[in-house]
Amino acid sequence: MALYVHKYGGTSVGSVERIEHVADKVKSARDAGDDIVVVVSAMSGETNRLVDLAKGITDQPNPREMDVLLSTGEQVTIALLTMALQKRGCAARSYTGDQVRILTDSAHTKARIRHIDVDAMRNDLKAGRVLVVAGFQGVDELGNTTTLGRGGSDTTAVALAAALKADECRIYTDVDGVYTTDPRVVDRARRLDRITFEEMLEMASLGSKVLQIRSVEFAGKYNVPLRVLSSFEDGPGTLISLEEETKMEQPVISGIAFNRDEAKLTVLGVPDIPGVASRILGPVSAANIEVDMIVQNVAADNTTDFTFTVHRNDFDRVKQILTEVANDLGAREVRGDSAIGKVSIVGVGMRSHAGVASKMFDTLAAENINIQMISTSEIKVSVVIAEKYLELAVRALHSAFELDEPAESR
Amino acid sequence: MALYVHKYGGTSVGSVERIEHVADKVKSARDAGDDIVVVVSAMSGETNRLVDLAKGITDQPNPREMDVLLSTGEQVTIALLTMALQKRGCAARSYTGDQVRILTDSAHTKARIRHIDVDAMRNDLKAGRVLVVAGFQGVDELGNTTTLGRGGSDTTAVALAAALKADECRIYTDVDGVYTTDPRVVDRARRLDRITFEEMLEMASLGSKVLQIRSVEFAGKYNVPLRVLSSFEDGPGTLISLEEETKMEQPVISGIAFNRDEAKLTVLGVPDIPGVASRILGPVSAANIEVDMIVQNVAADNTTDFTFTVHRNDFDRVKQILTEVANDLGAREVRGDSAIGKVSIVGVGMRSHAGVASKMFDTLAAENINIQMISTSEIKVSVVIAEKYLELAVRALHSAFELDEPAESR
Numbered sequence: 001m002a003l004y005v006h007k008y009g010g011t012s013v014g015s016v017e018r019i020e021h022v023a024d025k026v027k028s029a030r031d032a033g034d035d036i037v038v039v040v041s042a043m044s045g046e047t048n049r050l051v052d053l054a055k056g057i058t059d060q061p062n063p064r065e066m067d068v069l070l071s072t073g074e075q076v077t078i079a080l081l082t083m084a085l086q087k088r089g090c091a092a093r094s095y096t097g098d099q100v101r102i103l104t105d106s107a108h109t110k111a112r113i114r115h116i117d118v119d120a121m122r123n124d125l126k127a128g129r130v131l132v133v134a135g136f137q138g139v140d141e142l143g144n145t146t147t148l149g150r151g152g153s154d155t156t157a158v159a160l161a162a163a164l165k166a167d168e169c170r171i172y173t174d175v176d177g178v179y180t181t182d183p184r185v186v187d188r189a190r191r192l193d194r195i196t197f198e199e200m201l202e203m204a205s206l207g208s209k210v211l212q213i214r215s216v217e218f219a220g221k222y223n224v225p226l227r228v229l230s231s232f233e234d235g236p237g238t239l240i241s242l243e244e245e246t247k248m249e250q251p252v253i254s255g256i257a258f259n260r261d262e263a264k265l266t267v268l269g270v271p272d273i274p275g276v277a278s279r280i281l282g283p284v285s286a287a288n289i290e291v292d293m294i295v296q297n298v299a300a301d302n303t304t305d306f307t308f309t310v311h312r313n314d315f316d317r318v319k320q321i322l323t324e325v326a327n328d329l330g331a332r333e334v335r336g337d338s339a340i341g342k343v344s345i346v347g348v349g350m351r352s353h354a355g356v357a358s359k360m361f362d363t364l365a366a367e368n369i370n371i372q373m374i375s376t377s378e379i380k381v382s383v384v385i386a387e388k389y390l391e392l393a394v395r396a397l398h399s400a401f402e403l404d405e406p407a408e409s410r
Numbered sequence: 411m412a413l414y415v416h417k418y419g420g421t422s423v424g425s426v427e428r429i430e431h432v433a434d435k436v437k438s439a440r441d442a443g444d445d446i447v448v449v450v451s452a453m454s455g456e457t458n459r460l461v462d463l464a465k466g467i468t469d470q471p472n473p474r475e476m477d478v479l480l481s482t483g484e485q486v487t488i489a490l491l492t493m494a495l496q497k498r499g500c501a502a503r504s505y506t507g508d509q510v511r512i513l514t515d516s517a518h519t520k521a522r523i524r525h526i527d528v529d530a531m532r533n534d535l536k537a538g539r540v541l542v543v544a545g546f547q548g549v550d551e552l553g554n555t556t557t558l559g560r561g562g563s564d565t566t567a568v569a570l571a572a573a574l575k576a577d578e579c580r581i582y583t584d585v586d587g588v589y590t591t592d593p594r595v596v597d598r599a600r601r602l603d604r605i606t607f608e609e610m611l612e613m614a615s616l617g618s619k620v621l622q623i624r625s626v627e628f629a630g631k632y633n634v635p636l637r638v639l640s641s642f643e644d645g646p647g648t649l650i651s652l653e654e655e656t657k658m659e660q661p662v663i664s665g666i667a668f669n670r671d672e673a674k675l676t677v678l679g680v681p682d683i684p685g686v687a688s689r690i691l692g693p694v695s696a697a698n699i700e701v702d703m704i705v706q707n708v709a710a711d712n713t714t715d716f717t718f719t720v721h722r723n724d725f726d727r728v729k730q731i732l733t734e735v736a737n738d739l740g741a742r743e744v745r746g747d748s749a750i751g752k753v754s755i756v757g758v759g760m761r762s763h764a765g766v767a768s769k770m771f772d773t774l775a776a777e778n779i780n781i782q783m784i785s786t787s788e789i790k791v792s793v794v795i796a797e798k799y800l801e802l803a804v805r806a807l808h809s810a811f812e813l814d815e816p817a818e819s820r
Contacts, residue, residue: 050486054489064504065504068506069490075482076463079475079476080467082472083467083472087468096555099553
């Protein structure tokens, strides 16, 4: 007998009919003889409805009160799903974040989980009950309701799986797994049977929106096998686990990630003296703007060029900040470009294979695509190119690294 | 500096605009220098929306899960009202029933309050905060969410006022006080400045819907002065308090209550032997049907007639039950009439005044209204008459007992 944590997101529980469907899935999993803990989000649309109510009152709602408000969304879902399970003769009990005692810090709207009390849950499981737990929410030491921020229900599911030492944490979504790249761009994209935590982190951080980064980190840290599956169709999904389990047949590259959310800024002719990088980036991070790729070339003529990328929404503000900074530094010029795209190849296999990066560059060169920036980690290579070449680059790389689904299997 | 508990019902917090209006009222009460605890209901319509969701899943929702579901309604309101107060620069904090620790028994959907922990609230009040507390909900010893049943928010407000020894509990509603009778029937009905707990209990139980009976009982038991006021208009409302404070100028009769929700059933020719009443009413109460007035006349010819009233919705079921019972008892016949109305005069003054009942009967006789049943308590006399005479009877009695608003003051 295994213990599984299931997580169903807002779309999967978006109506009474869909909640009934989830109850069917949970019941048949339970009938197969396994212990089940279900984590659910608010019904889709509900969180927006609550946010709109708050916005009707103030643009700057108090974070503590925002948490009290938003946590009602998941609470509604746990009650309804529990009723639906009980109607099917499946013993079940609902738990809010407070009741299950998901103890967090007091950082309202973005709290971090500190501890989960599993004794009550274990007793319920022993009594044969399915536990239905509200995702996204917890309680601090003073008894205040907290929420975990965006994608918090995934985090709740993984944290419960870790605390209960579950055999697997199953994230049910509206896609049937993790793909080698976005199927909307490459129609021969393949669903991956397996991927490592590290690869998934790179894929997620590079724009694949299937799972929240934080929940993948959490799963990796506590070695909780994560599986992404469809709520609506049957299928094996994609298992995200430790490298060891997947290494045997690991291809060099697991997937191609990309995004077009970024903009590029360059400060030209910066004096090549110590402390320059922090004098440029300090004011940017002080404005709470996140910086992604950073590239600085070797100096020539005692000056250097400093380039980095930010989210496209922040482009105008950063340009303004840099213009002041460039003046202070005596730099020559600030240039910016928001029509860029970032493409990354990801795979633990590249650690032991030379030539992965050069194969990437060759492939792009063969398509006459100019590379503007390069940044690498142990398991990924990212390049920035002109946005107009983005789809072409992704398709060319997907094919070059042999990720395309074989024609006969389609 | 006094301490007031305010309670605002669903209509008073039915939209963002109305919540803003309540925030204005609370803020000006706070600015006057008093400590304020506010109890709120779910926004009007919200509870029905939640009930409909549950009904979409099952006709027999588990009571524990129903409480988890319904308690979200009040939780939304406390967050929104607290935000609205904070926007006005008024320090405030929201509390769920669990957080304020309104400890109840475990009778889900109709829990009774056992204890309220006031230490945290006292600290908040000392710190200058307005407390915004979710009505209708509590928590049992095991940490399960409970709800208090219909009108539960009034009960919460009175219980908090009692626990905090508040100077007054102010129930804001959509009427501006307690009237001598329903102004829709008698256009010269008057708002009462004061009324005793006992009188209010009789008025409420006889069909005046301003306050929940349970909250009045609670207020009387702990001697919490209750005031009913309008959320929408300024005015003194009606103070409900102990008899001593109001006796001085107490008129004989405070008000005329009436309802047309009842039906009358009579078992004719019942053998006059001990235990007959319980053999008749036992099966009725076993079917969970509440009985209101009960009249049994003295026996003649060793048989008697036994009459009682029930809610009109239960009429058919009770008639069926009685037909069986009458057979077993060898009674002659079962008769029923659902076209009846009940009219009651209420007033603590009648204790010391003879002739109140006979004045009532005279007044009805003068209008040619036949009395079908009579029942009395120390502070009220109720009669059952044909439904068609109900308004006529109320107006005649209102005038006879000098309750009409003087013409010059209108």
